[in-house]
Amino acid sequence: MSAADVADRVTPPERHDILSWITTTDHKRIGILYMGTTMLFMTVAGLLAMAIRTQLARPGQSLIGPHAYNQIFTLHGTAMIFLVIAPFGLGLANYLIPLQIGAPDMAFPRLNATSYWLFLFGGLIVFAGAATNEGAAAAGWTSYVPLSEITVSTGLGQDFWIVGLALVSVASILTSLNFVTTAFIFRAPGMTMWRLPIFTWEMIATALLIFMAFPSLTATLLLLFIDRRLGGHVFDPAFGGSAVLYQHLFWFFGHPEVYVLILPFFGIVSEIISTFSGRPMFGYTGMVLAAFAIAGLSMGVWAHHMFTTGAVNNPFFSFVSFLIAVPTGIKFFNWICTMWGGAIRYPTAMLFAVGFLVNFLVGGVTGVMVASPPVDFQAQDSYFVVAHFHYTIGGGSLFALLAALYYWWPKVYGWMLDERLGKIGFWFTFVGFNVTFMPMFFMGLFGMPRRAFTYPDAGALPGLNLTATIGSYVMFIGALIFVANVIVSARKRVPAGDNPWNANTLEWATTSPPPEHNFESLPPIRSPRPLWDLRHPRAATSGASEGS
Amino acid sequence: MQSQALADDWKIFTYSALAVALLVWALIAVAAVRFRRTARNAEPRSQKENNPALEIGWTVAPLVFVIALFGVTYHIESDVERIAPNPDVKVAVNAYRWGWTFSYSGGPTVNGTSQAPPEMVLPIGQTVALTLTSSDVAHAFWVPDMLFKRDAIPGRVTTFDLTPSKTGTFLGRCGEFCGLDHAIMTFRMRIVSPADYRRWLALEATQ
Numbered sequence: 155m156s157a158a159d160v161a162d163r164v165t166p167p168e169r170h171d172i173l174s175w176i177t178t179t180d181h182k183r184i185g186i187l188y189m190g191t192t193m194l195f196m197t198v199a200g201l202l203a204m205a206i207r208t209q210l211a212r213p214g215q216s217l218i219g220p221h222a223y224n225q226i227f228t229l230h231g232t233a234m235i236f237l238v239i240a241p242f243g244l245g246l247a248n249y250l251i252p253l254q255i256g257a258p259d260m261a262f263p264r265l266n267a268t269s270y271w272l273f274l275f276g277g278l279i280v281f282a283g284a285a286t287n288e289g290a291a292a293a294g295w296t297s298y299v300p301l302s303e304i305t306v307s308t309g310l311g312q313d314f315w316i317v318g319l320a321l322v323s324v325a326s327i328l329t330s331l332n333f334v335t336t337a338f339i340f341r342a343p344g345m346t347m348w349r350l351p352i353f354t355w356e357m358i359a360t361a362l363l364i365f366m367a368f369p370s371l372t373a374t375l376l377l378l379f380i381d382r383r384l385g386g387h388v389f390d391p392a393f394g395g396s397a398v399l400y401q402h403l404f405w406f407f408g409h410p411e412v413y414v415l416i417l418p419f420f421g422i423v424s425e426i427i428s429t430f431s432g433r434p435m436f437g438y439t440g441m442v443l444a445a446f447a448i449a450g451l452s453m454g455v456w457a458h459h460m461f462t463t464g465a466v467n468n469p470f471f472s473f474v475s476f477l478i479a480v481p482t483g484i485k486f487f488n489w490i491c492t493m494w495g496g497a498i499r500y501p502t503a504m505l506f507a508v509g510f511l512v513n514f515l516v517g518g519v520t521g522v523m524v525a526s527p528p529v530d531f532q533a534q535d536s537y538f539v540v541a542h543f544h545y546t547i548g549g550g551s552l553f554a555l556l557a558a559l560y561y562w563w564p565k566v567y568g569w570m571l572d573e574r575l576g577k578i579g580f581w582f583t584f585v586g587f588n589v590t591f592m593p594m595f596f597m598g599l600f601g602m603p604r605r606a607f608t609y610p611d612a613g614a615l616p617g618l619n620l621t622a623t624i625g626s627y628v629m630f631i632g633a634l635i636f637v638a639n640v641i642v643s644a645r646k647r648v649p650a651g652d653n654p655w656n657a658n659t660l661e662w663a664t665t666s667p668p669p670e671h672n673f674e675s676l677p678p679i680r681s682p683r684p685l686w687d688l689r690h691p692r693a694a695t696s697g698a699s700e701g702s
Numbered sequence: 703m704q705s706q707a708l709a710d711d712w713k714i715f716t717y718s719a720l721a722v723a724l725l726v727w728a729l730i731a732v733a734a735v736r737f738r739r740t741a742r743n744a745e746p747r748s749q750k751e752n753n754p755a756l757e758i759g760w761t762v763a764p765l766v767f768v769i770a771l772f773g774v775t776y777h778i779e780s781d782v783e784r785i786a787p788n789p790d791v792k793v794a795v796n797a798y799r800w801g802w803t804f805s806y807s808g809g810p811t812v813n814g815t816s817q818a819p820p821e822m823v824l825p826i827g828q829t830v831a832l833t834l835t836s837s838d839v840a841h842a843f844w845v846p847d848m849l850f851k852r853d854a855i856p857g858r859v860t861t862f863d864l865t866p867s868k869t870g871t872f873l874g875r876c877g878e879f880c881g882l883d884h885a886i887m888t889f890r891m892r893i894v895s896p897a898d899y900r901r902w903l904a905l906e907a908t909q
Contacts, residue, residue: 220882294879300856301839301881306799391857397840398855431737432746440757462842462877463853464860469776476768476775483764484757486726491756493733495748500738511730519719522768526775528711528782532849535842535877601846603877606885610873 168670179263180670181252184270186566188245191274192238198281199233200633202226207590207626210619213611223607224292225284225311231295232315235415236322237277239551243418244269244329246558247357249566251333253661254351256342256679258671261335269329276321283314291315294605296408297378299389299400304382313382316375323372326414330361330368342660344679351659351682352428352435352442356421359445360414366453367410374403398465405456413452415547417445419554420485423507426561427489429657430504431496434683437488444481444488451478461527462534468527475525482518486511501655502576506557509584513549517542520595535605538598544591556583556636564650568666572646575639582632589625593618658683703782704865708849711778718771782850785863789831791824797834797841797854797876800883810906816883821890822874825899826866834860842877845891851877866893 168174175183205226209218218226248266252259260266283290288309293302302312337350337358350358378400380386387393389400428435435441455475457466489511498504520542524533533539564570597618602609609615653662662685664673677684737743792807801815804822814820824830834843834854844851852862876887894902 220885224881292881298840298879301879306839306881395857397857432739434749434751436750437752437757439752440761462851463855463858464862465855465858468779469772472775472779473772476772477765479768480761480764484761487757487760490726490729490733491753493730493737495750496737496746497739497743498734498737508730508734512727515723515726515730519723522722522771523715523719526711526715526771526779528708528775528778528849529715531708531782531851532712532846534851535879536846601844601873601875603844603875603879603885605879608885 177267179259179267181248181260181263181266182566182668182670182672184266185245185247185249187270188241188248188273191270191277192242192245195233195237195277199230199238200630202230202233204626204630206230207623209607210609211623212620213609213616215608218607220607221289221292224294224605225290227605228291228294228297228315229281229284232280232291232319233277234547235295235411236319237273237280239415239547239555240326240411241273241322242555242558243357243360243414243551244273244326246422246562247333247353247360247418248329250562250661251336251354251357252340253664253668253672254354254659255337255340255345256660256673256676257336257340258673260332261340262332265328266332269325269332272321272325272328276318276323276325279314279318279321281318283309283311283318286310286314296404298404299378299381299397302378302382303390313379316379316382320372320375320379323368323375326364327368327372330364333357333361342676342679344684345660348439349679349682351421352424352438353418353421353659355442356417356424356445359449360417362446363410363414363417363449363452367407367414370403371407371411374400374407377403398460398463401460401463402457405459408459409456410449410452412543412546413448415551417448419510419551419558420445422554422558422561423489423510424492425657425659426503426507426557427492429561429655430499430501430507431493432498432656433492433496434686435488436491436494437484438682440484441488444484447481448478451481458525458530461530472525472527476522479518479522486515486518501560501573502571502580503557503561503655505577505580505584506553506560509580510550510553510557513545513553513584513587517545517547517550520545533598535603536598537594537602537604540604541591541594541598544594548591549587553583553587556580559636561655562661564654565661565666565668568650569643569647570650570654571643572639575635575642579632579635579639582635583629584632586625586627586629586632590622590629591625593621593625597622653685658686660684703784703850703863704867705848705850706867707778707781711775712849714774715771718767783862785861786829786831789863790828791830792833793822793824793830794833794835795822795843795854796837797843797880797887798837799839799880800876800887802887802889804889806903809903810909814889816886816888819888819890821871821892823892823894823899823902824864824866825896826869826893828865828896828899830864830866832862832864834862839880840878841880841887843874844877845872845874847872848891853878869893869895 290311293307337354377388381388387395389395389397424435455471457471458475460466461468524530560571560576600614602615650666652665663677677688680687794805796803802820804812812820836854836856841854842851852860872891874889874891876884
């Protein structure tokens with residue numbers, strides 16, 4: 155459609171009452187609802203984490219008993235994985251994909267709204283388990299059988315967990331369908347696949363992973379429910395079932411899920427580093443291919459979570475796990491080369507992006523360590539893996555999530571977050587994070603199991619645990635500073651303008667916030683950086699002769 | 703299984719991880735500091751967006767590196783997983799919520815719960831064949847000082863060999879989350895000389 159068609163279109167005035175939010179099918183509002191909901195769930199999950207660290211500050215404490223402790227870490231893990239990190243990526247993609255490809259909305263707006271409401275109620279159902287007689291689910295986010303079977307976990311909380319996550323799982327599949335369809339067929343004229351912003355590419359890879367992995371989750375949850383409530387014995391060895399089968403089915407979903415938790419955040423970091431370095435994404439093609447290589451390989455590594463079962467082919471799963479280091483390495487080198495030769499600005503968003511690089515690297519190299527079965531024989535289910543996956547999902551995804559908030563906030567709301575508070579908050583978060591999780595590698599090596607409500611008063615464990623707890627409080631202050639920043643900035647309302655960061659992708663070509671139909675007019679799209687081309691007309695025409 | 707092979711694997715992988723991390727951290731630091739925007743570096747120096755030779759290089763080099771690491775892993779794991787045809791001692795371990803039963807083949811049976819943890823006595827330098835089972839949920843038999851754990855899963859019998867190389871008493875614990883008492887589901891492993899082991903067997907037989 156031409157710019158004139160869009161401008162002439164009669165749009166009804168935007169409504170902002172509650173009913174309009176409940177009934178909205180606008181991808182931007184759904185994106186805001188998604189991300190806002192993940193912030194609420196993260197607040198709860200974060201407070202649960204503080205309860206965990208407080209209980210573990212000293213050995214032999216009994217602030218929290220084992221039953222409550224088991225519910226707390228189960229809810230913390232379940233919420234962070236299913237209700238915070240993954241859906242934040244989906245929410246941001248909801249907001250950004252149409253804007254980045256120059257489309258007025260998602261391909262299936264009503265399906266989009268359906269996904270959000272399924273997700274919201276799924277999450278609330280998981281938490282509602284806490285209000286049942288025996289409390290919330292307490293079998294860990296992996297919910298291994300037979301621990302999660304009715305014979306052992308008798309409470310309704312486990313059923314709430316199953317039903318809630320099944321809804322979240324279906325929501326993720328539906329919303330992925332929307333992303334892929336939108337990105338494939340709703341691109342504006344000139345926006346070829348090889349001009350898509352990296353974030354949109356990463357979301358396409360994420361959506362394909364969700365298609366492959368989440369049906370396995372939905373099926374596994376259903377089978378578990380049949381076992382628990384309908385007299386099934388799928389996972390019950392006493393009746394010819396198999397407990398190992400559950401682990402296979404769960405991790406067939408669970409390992410790709412790890413990449414669902416990181417690929418969107420690779421995309422975020424790519425956009426931010428490119429913008430603030432003042433350079434194009436280095437190795438664009440390699441970056442896209444690496445995302446699909448990671449997605450493909452991640453389908454073949456699930457049993458590295460089962461090295462200690464003695465029931466799987468360890469060398470095969472070890473080898474494929476090692477291979478994932480190669481495309482991940484490609485991404486690291488591309489990020490560094492994007493910075494190389496730039497004139498790098500360091501607003502808060504860029505600090506969090508560089509923090510992501512520094513932290514995620516630790517998660518990456520320790521991931522190669524635990525991919526070696528002889529290392530894993532010690533590290534598995536110890537605090538070593540707790541440290542490892544917090545460096546990937548916490549130091550990685552969560553840092554990128556915060557970078558995304560600072561970077562896209564002005565676009566979504568039209569006003570800036572305070573940079574001074576942002577930077578102070580970054581340093582609290584960065585230092586606090588590392589002081590919390592670095593000691594955990596050593597705890598694991600020294601024999602502290604995960605999911606343990608206490609530990610013996612011997613050796614290095616008390617000192618390491620106290621250090622981690624102090625770090626978690628420093629990080630908590632960082633979180634409070636973020637909340638304060640939002641409140642202070644909302645009062646000041648420093649106007650953002652269309653493109654406060656001098657960024658180059660299409661979402662910055664419209665107003666902040668964008669109108670309901672997104673664009674009044676679109677610039678010519680002749681590269682992945684249409685706005686850079688606008689500012690550098692000569693370079694753009696010389697490089698784009700093949701497009702026009 | 704000998705702890706020495708596991709320790710070697712840990713060392714190789716820790717040093718490799720540290721080397722890679724230090725290299726990449728250094729590259730990040732150089733890029734982040736040297737190319738920050740200053741009065742003298744006000745505009746990006748280059749808009750170059752690819753370098754095929756470099757990109758092929760940083761694909762191939764890590765590939766070679768991880769294949770080498772896999773070689774090391776494969777070699778060490780084969781060593782760790784080796785099962786002796788004629789072990790000197792055989793112990794059947796059964797895990798349950800929340801305790802352990804150690805049944806010595808042709809010898810005593812030791813049982814203990816999380817409130818009164820049992821002790822497994824083994825002779826140094828001899829090959830011990832352990833079989834793991836569980837009577838309820840999944841557990842794992844873990845002796846952190848020996849850098850080794852293996853799961854005990856209901857419906858399965860898991861086997862591994864252990865050749866203790868150091869005398870002393872070591873803490874053992876459950877390594878797979880199993881509910882309320884998981885954190886305190888411990889046992890002790892006491893490694894003694896073969897003579898002391900025979901004495902212990904004789905003493906157990908009289909009880």
